[in-house]
Each structure stands twice: as C-alpha cells, then as structure tokens.
Amino acid sequence: MAAQTDVYDAIVIGAGIQGCFTAYHLAKHRKKVILLEQFFLPHSRGSSHGQSRIIRRAYSKDFYTQMMEECYQMWAQLEHEARTQLYRQTGLLLLGLKDNPELKIIQAALSRQGVEHQCLPSEELKLRFPNIRLARGEVGLLDKSGGVLYADKALRALQDAIRQLGGLVHDGEKVMEIKPGLPVMVKSTSRSYQAKSLIITAGPWTNRLLHPLGIELPLQTLRINVCYWQEKVPGSYSVSQAFPCLLGLGLSLTPYHIYGLPSGEYPGLMKVCYHHGNNADPEERDCLAAFSDIQDVQILSRFVHDHLTDLEPEPAIMEHCMYTNTPDEHFILDQHPKYDNIVIGAGFSGHGFKLAPVVGKILYELSMKLTPSYDLTHFRISRFPGLGKAHL
Structure with missing residues (x-):
C-alpha cells in the first residue's frame, strides 16, 4: 500500500x-x-444517481425553507459556473384533502417565509390541471419556485x-x-x-x-423503488406542457407521501414514486425483491389509476435507490x-x-x-x- x-x-x-x-x-x-x-x-x-430530483421551498419546517433560499442561489451559481442547465422551474403542486393538517402547516410556513405560492380549490385545480383526477375534498397548493434538478x-x-x-x-x-x-x-x-x-x-x-x-x-437504510409510468398520449404529463412536480400528502390512504416528476427523463415516461421503502443492506440492494416491494408498487398503481388517468397503471421501468433515514x-x-x-x-x-x-x-x-x-x-x-x- x-x-x-x-x-x-x-x-x-x-x-x-x-x-x-x-x-x-x-x-x-x-x-x-x-x-x-x-x-x-x-x-x-x-x-x-439518476437524472432528476425535486427542488422546492415547500416544507413544514421553517428552517428548511430558510435554508432553501441560499440553496437556490448556490444552484444558480453552479449552473453559471458549469455553463449547463441544472434546474428547470415547473412548480410543485401539493395535493391533499382540504383539512389535511400537513398541507395547512406548509401553507402557513410558505406565508411566513414570504414564498410565492397559490392555493387551488378543487374547481380551479380541475381547470388548471385537467389530467389530474381529484377525489372528493382534495385541493392543491402550488409552490411556484418548485421544479426539477438534473441530478x-x-x-x-x-x-x-x-x-x-x-x-x-x-x-x-x-x-x-x-x-x-x-x-x-x-x-x-x-x-x-x-x-x-x-x-x-x-x-x-x-x-x-x-x-x-x-x-x-x-440510521435506517431503505431500498426505494423508483418507478416510471408510460403516458397513454405522449406529452400528457411532460415538462414541455408545463406539467408540475407533484407531492401527494396522505392520499389513497397511504401513510407516506407519493411524489411525481413530469416526463422528460425517459421520453413519454412520468416518474411517480413512494416516499418510503424497505429495509436493505446497501451491499445487497439489488437482491430479489421482497413482498413489501410489491405492496409499495401496488400503492403507486392505485394512485396512478385514481389520480393520473392518462398514465398506464403499471410501471414501465423500475429502478432502485437508497434512503438513509433518521428517526x-x-x-x-x-x-x-x-x-x-x-x-x-x-x-x-x-x-x-x-x-x-x-x-x-x-x-x-x-x-x-x-x-x-x-x-x-x-x-x-x-x-x-x-x-x-x-x-x-
């Protein structure tokens, strides 16, 4: 040595x-x-790894929203230095029931921090994003600065x-x-x-x-299923059609968030994932899928079927990623x-x-x-x- x-x-x-x-x-x-x-x-x-991540100011904790102010500046600085686009503003649409406590907390945090946002009641949400199907009582909160980072x-x-x-x-x-x-x-x-x-x-x-x-x-190490879903009509959920990133709060009776990024990474495929995974050793991440992996994909399939009806309800591509979570x-x-x-x-x-x-x-x-x-x-x-x- x-x-x-x-x-x-x-x-x-x-x-x-x-x-x-x-x-x-x-x-x-x-x-x-x-x-x-x-x-x-x-x-x-x-x-x-991977091509994309969501960027947002929408957080329930003020300290993250405050940190994001400088983060946006530094991402822009790196873009300038690298002379390549690293961020695309699409907006981030949070979906939840009108009385969802987390949605209310995030809205209050955005207001306190002076972040530009818009509350969208059900009728306005349907007009603005007709290819999102809403359940009764669901509303939207749009963080206008949200978007996609090219990871x-x-x-x-x-x-x-x-x-x-x-x-x-x-x-x-x-x-x-x-x-x-x-x-x-x-x-x-x-x-x-x-x-x-x-x-x-x-x-x-x-x-x-x-x-x-x-x-x-x-620390809990989790294997996450990163799923991509085929558009029935190409461009239905694309960046070019000004479709936003999504964050579903407590929808479809799921204990964890569901998030989505408009198609662009893979042509005609929208990224929709469950913000949770299953215990996995990082050295054994790519071993055979557990039954709980199948359950997670079933949750996503139900969400896609119920809310994003212009996507095929079975994933076209499934990749893996690791989370390292604190309690x-x-x-x-x-x-x-x-x-x-x-x-x-x-x-x-x-x-x-x-x-x-x-x-x-x-x-x-x-x-x-x-x-x-x-x-x-x-x-x-x-x-x-x-x-x-x-x-x-």
Missing part, C-alpha cells in the same frame, strides 16, 4: 451530492481537499469544479480504516492519507465507517462526540439532494472549526438519547 506523505486540510469520504458539495466548498476556500469514493464514477449504488449533471458539474479548483477526486478507492488523531489517517484500498480534518458523507455505509470509531447512529427525518450535521476533527453528514432521509449546497457549506464550516451559518439544533447527534454531546 502506497503511503501519502502530504497532509490535506480535509478528506471527504463519499462522492454523493453531499460529499461533492462539501469538497466544492473546501476547494472554493482554497483548502487542500481530496474526495474519496469507493465505486468508480459515475455509479448507481447510492442515493444521488447526474449536477454531480458531474461539481466533480469537474472540484478538480478545476485544485481538489482531488479519487474514485474506486474504498476506505478500509480510519485512525483518529491530529492528523487523522485514512487508509483506502490503494494508499494512506493524512488530513487535519475528515468529513464522512457515506450515505448508507456511514455506520460501517463509524462503528470502529465508537459510535453508531440511529425524525432530519439530517445529522455534527462533529463526532469524541473526535472534533471528524465531521459527519448523514441521514438525509430522501429529501436532502436539493439542500446539498447549504449542507456542504455547513460541513465545510464544521470541519474548519468556523461558526456555522445556521442553527444546527435540529441536526445535532445529541438529540438522540445516549449518543452524547458533540464537542464544539
């Missing part, structure tokens, strides 16, 4: 969207940074930017050992590295890296309770992609011992009983 004698300012483990934005911020601030990825890039084994393009743009700024991106290097200390040492399958700080953004592999460091976070579905952005030069970004719970610009900024700040730009109360490890208080 080759030894690396240079001491980096920071090593980032995991080249998903959070790790890429973290390394990008470090490189932007002229820090000597190396980003390590266990798989060869690009790959589809984690949580950041694969964003990852490539960030990795290119990191290299252009002088950072290193090493793929195909799995981390085998972390030795805490000043400097911290990281051994990969190829060589050893030393750095003043280490940032772990390893998605569903996070606890495998943390366990030898004396901590295990309450409260808020992120973990914190220093290791014992080693304050080891920083952890984890538990993005299927809604972290859009927030990655600010997440990366926060992880950069923590790794450099700077005062965080945001209140991290909701993201501290210490919110989980028995996991101690992180050193600041």
Whole structure:
C-alpha cells in the first residue's frame, strides 16, 4: 500500500451530492481537499444517481425553507459556473384533502417565509390541471419556485469544479480504516492519507465507517423503488406542457407521501414514486425483491389509476435507490462526540439532494472549526438519547 506523505486540510469520504458539495466548498476556500469514493464514477449504488430530483421551498419546517433560499442561489451559481442547465422551474403542486393538517402547516410556513405560492380549490385545480383526477375534498397548493434538478449533471458539474479548483477526486478507492488523531489517517484500498480534518458523507455505509470509531447512529437504510409510468398520449404529463412536480400528502390512504416528476427523463415516461421503502443492506440492494416491494408498487398503481388517468397503471421501468433515514427525518450535521476533527453528514432521509449546497457549506464550516451559518439544533447527534454531546 502506497503511503501519502502530504497532509490535506480535509478528506471527504463519499462522492454523493453531499460529499461533492462539501469538497466544492473546501476547494472554493482554497483548502487542500481530496474526495474519496469507493465505486468508480459515475455509479448507481447510492442515493444521488439518476437524472432528476425535486427542488422546492415547500416544507413544514421553517428552517428548511430558510435554508432553501441560499440553496437556490448556490444552484444558480453552479449552473453559471458549469455553463449547463441544472434546474428547470415547473412548480410543485401539493395535493391533499382540504383539512389535511400537513398541507395547512406548509401553507402557513410558505406565508411566513414570504414564498410565492397559490392555493387551488378543487374547481380551479380541475381547470388548471385537467389530467389530474381529484377525489372528493382534495385541493392543491402550488409552490411556484418548485421544479426539477438534473441530478447526474449536477454531480458531474461539481466533480469537474472540484478538480478545476485544485481538489482531488479519487474514485474506486474504498476506505478500509480510519485512525483518529491530529492528523487523522485514512487508509483506502490503494494508499494512506493524512488530513487535519475528515468529513464522512457515506450515505448508507456511514455506520460501517463509524462503528470502529465508537459510535453508531440511529440510521435506517431503505431500498426505494423508483418507478416510471408510460403516458397513454405522449406529452400528457411532460415538462414541455408545463406539467408540475407533484407531492401527494396522505392520499389513497397511504401513510407516506407519493411524489411525481413530469416526463422528460425517459421520453413519454412520468416518474411517480413512494416516499418510503424497505429495509436493505446497501451491499445487497439489488437482491430479489421482497413482498413489501410489491405492496409499495401496488400503492403507486392505485394512485396512478385514481389520480393520473392518462398514465398506464403499471410501471414501465423500475429502478432502485437508497434512503438513509433518521428517526425524525432530519439530517445529522455534527462533529463526532469524541473526535472534533471528524465531521459527519448523514441521514438525509430522501429529501436532502436539493439542500446539498447549504449542507456542504455547513460541513465545510464544521470541519474548519468556523461558526456555522445556521442553527444546527435540529441536526445535532445529541438529540438522540445516549449518543452524547458533540464537542464544539
């Protein structure tokens, strides 16, 4: 194994969207940074691959809506730097019963934060989006700034930017050992590295890296079915026809959200997915489907049949993705309770992609011992009983 004698300012483990934005911020601030990825890039084994993600300001928690203000600015900045489109504004339409408490909370949050939105009663919703069939009592809330992020393009743009700024991106290097200390040492399958700080953004592999460091976070790794549905009439639900992204709140008696993106990724196919999955080891993600996978697809089929009648009610393509969830579905952005030069970004719970610009900024700040730009109360490890208080 080759030894690396240079001491980096920071090593980032995991080249998903959070790790890429973290390394990008470090490189932007002229820090000597190396980003390590266990798989060869690009790959589809984690949580950041695929062509599209939803971006929105619509959240029930004000702190996410506040963070999204800067995220939109940073996405636009990256677009400008990369000279490629990374965001398409379509609007995000939230669907729910008129008395749905979550819908009311989100509407109130958007109003408090001054975000442009529109409440659409049933009749207006039918006129505006005639190819959505509504059940009795369903209404809409339109977050006008919502839209589609081009995920694969964003990852490539960030990795290119990191290299252009002088950072290193090493793929195909799995981390085998972390030795805490000043400097911290990281051994990969190829060589050893030393750095003043280490940032772990390893998605569903996070606890495998943390366990030898004396901590295990309450993370649940889930396999998500990513389903695409054929339009009966091409263009019915397309971006070009100004069809919005969708978020169904408690529809069809489902305990979890259903979300959709207009067709565009695959010609004539709309992406409609269940915002939940089934327990899965990330190393065994592509093993045979469980019975619960079939149940999830049945829930989606019923939603498509009931609400999106111009789609075929059986998926044409089904892919997989990983979620790494925390019990409260808020992120973990914190220093290791014992080693304050080891920083952890984890538990993005299927809604972290859009927030990655600010997440990366926060992880950069923590790794450099700077005062965080945001209140991290909701993201501290210490919110989980028995996991101690992180050193600041």
